[in-house]
Amino acid sequence: MVSKPHGGKLVRRIVAPKTRERILSEQEEYPRVQIDHGRVIDLENIAHGVYSPLKGFLTRDDFESVLHDMRLSDDTPWTIPIVLDVEKPDFEEGDAVLLYHGDLPIARMHVEEIYTYDKREFAVKVFKTDDPAHPGVARVMEMGDYLIGGEIELLNELPNPFAKYTLRPVETRVLFKELGWKTIVAFQTRNAPHVGHEYVQKAALTFVDGLFINPVLGRKKKGDYKDEVIIKAYEALFKHYYPKDAATLATVRYEMRYAGPREAIHHAIMRKNMGATHFIVGRDHAGVGDYYGPYEAWDMFDNFPDLGITPMFIREAFYCKKCGGMVNAKICPHSEEFHVHISGTKLRKMIMAGEQPPEYMMRPEVYEVIRSFENPFVE
Template sequence: MVEQQKPHGGKLIDRTLSNGEAEDIINRANDFQSIEIGPELVKDVENIASGLFSPLEGFLTSDDYERVLYDKRLSSGIPWTIPIVLDLSKEKASNLNPGDEVLLRHNNQPVALLNVDDVYKFNKRVHCEQVFGTTDDAHPGVAKIYQLNDRLVGGKINLLNETSTPFYEYALKPAETRSMFKEKDWEKVVGFQTRNVPHLGHEFIQKTALSLVDGLFINPVIGRKKSGDFKDNVILDSYESLIENYFPQDRATLGIFQTEMRYAGPREAIFHAIVRKNFGCTHFIVGRDHAGVGSFYHPFAAHEIFSEFDEEELGITPIFFKSFFYCKKCRGIANDKTCPHSEEQIVNFSGTRMREMLTNGERPPADSMRPEVADSILKYENPFVE
């Protein structure tokens, strides 16, 4: 019998109300104060409700926020590295008190009910320094924080309505992925985080990790990204092509993680590992410059942060990979541990070069990208976020 991975904190959180309970609250919507939230916060709410952010049951209270900021843990001591917060204006905050129930709306439609625990100030510069390691607003995560309101509200949520997604077939909840892994008889599952289309280096990393476990869960981030990133549907189509043509059909599957990229480098690597643990993964691939942006983090900072946590308390095994390249002499993918040949024989995977070729309607060479993957991208007139 397959022994399943335990959720982070030991219990898979479920904060989704029954249809009857939700309908009752929606019918009384005018009885509640309300807060309008954007699409990224909606996804945070839904990820809390489904248990993907277990053990969180809502937005961080001040005690949890402070511990996460400075200690990378919740007040309970459980590892957690990214503050999941709800911001609101000083004026709105002045009308809220602990114990209040507030309706969270998106496009004026009820999404969730928030039970207010506390409302507190936060220092944006300190937040950025701790989470991103910089206060430079050239960093997209820092720029986002500087745009937030001046107060945060913490408290548990109850989901009333789930928003629609164009990628419904891939939007599996933790309970569903866990059931799927069990049906596939996968006891050991490795998760792969990505916000890019796959080249041969990615495929090699995935297959190397897959050789150690029972199944591979390819889990792209779907949501707000920076300009120049690949569009969500392009990423999904490219991976469908890769799985169909180059993976055993009973050993790899595709599902999405609906959230925004925060580009928090090492802290986000831990957060991504925890999320995949909640999906049911036992292992997690951590590559070069995981969740990085520009030159804000050194290439292997995301590897080093795992040493700050005991593997037992984190509860998921990281698999670290450095850089890979194509060796003409070896006629395959290699790295400096496996290949003795000179630089003249080495073809590095240049994302910039591949993007240029794809932009120009050209298929990257076979030593960089599978032709079927390239063709799935080239069918789009513009595959990049503007």
């Protein structure tokens, strides 16, 4: 049985065609608010239920509750503040405004609340640091001085170059039902796959009906793999190494926060809304730099017995020369001298130097896909 949506009901905040037509014909009558690409993606995820039970951007009570208690004000688990920031607003509480990205009207928002907030507190609570070198902290410090909360109605979406790979929660739930899967484990990734990823995914698949690989597409930090590279690499892996009736691939547009343990919970909630019953929590999940411990995200799940999706903690895989294959620390008795760890940084350096990684690190078919791109990495 696929999981129930977070909060009990899958949210859908998309304007009906006739209403959309009317709003757009009257758009000059609304105050305009410009929003950046990341907030547009948040809007889409609210509207399509990826962020259920949210119906809009957080009001003050929910924002404060998420910061301090990692729950919405009604006690529903929620760890990442989904907020809309503005400079000094030229509208009032109770107004309806149109949210624009450039010249494109994205959504109508009913402004329930306008409030101020402490940026440093926001950063420290969510990211455990106020270091401006942390990309999430830097993003918060650039935000406007006010937050506006209220429900949204989606009018338009940004062009999606990967639309054929993108599935919304209502679609993934239908897909899992058609495949006959009752238990589904989701895997979040922002990387092209190496053999360590494959080991973790297949270890999890052993215990459930189906594996759902769900790469994140969207703005990433320098050095991450480009979106198209990730998709093509996984297609090659699926073609040669995955059973067709037990694994599927679909993407989600999302802006990484790099909030470590808190974001791991958020990622699990997103996949719960898509219908997954289990979620693989990786080593240094959603981390960046040395801000979080390698398995700190695992401990975070202890705070949420009511999350409604089962975390799967599978230790980092490495190649053991003595065992002669991919193993992890729980099943390998041999000392470190026999271990070869798969480092994403090391793999990137090898690829950039035109050096093919050994097969126990990366499948040759995956390497060939990556090598086919002139520059596979975000600059």
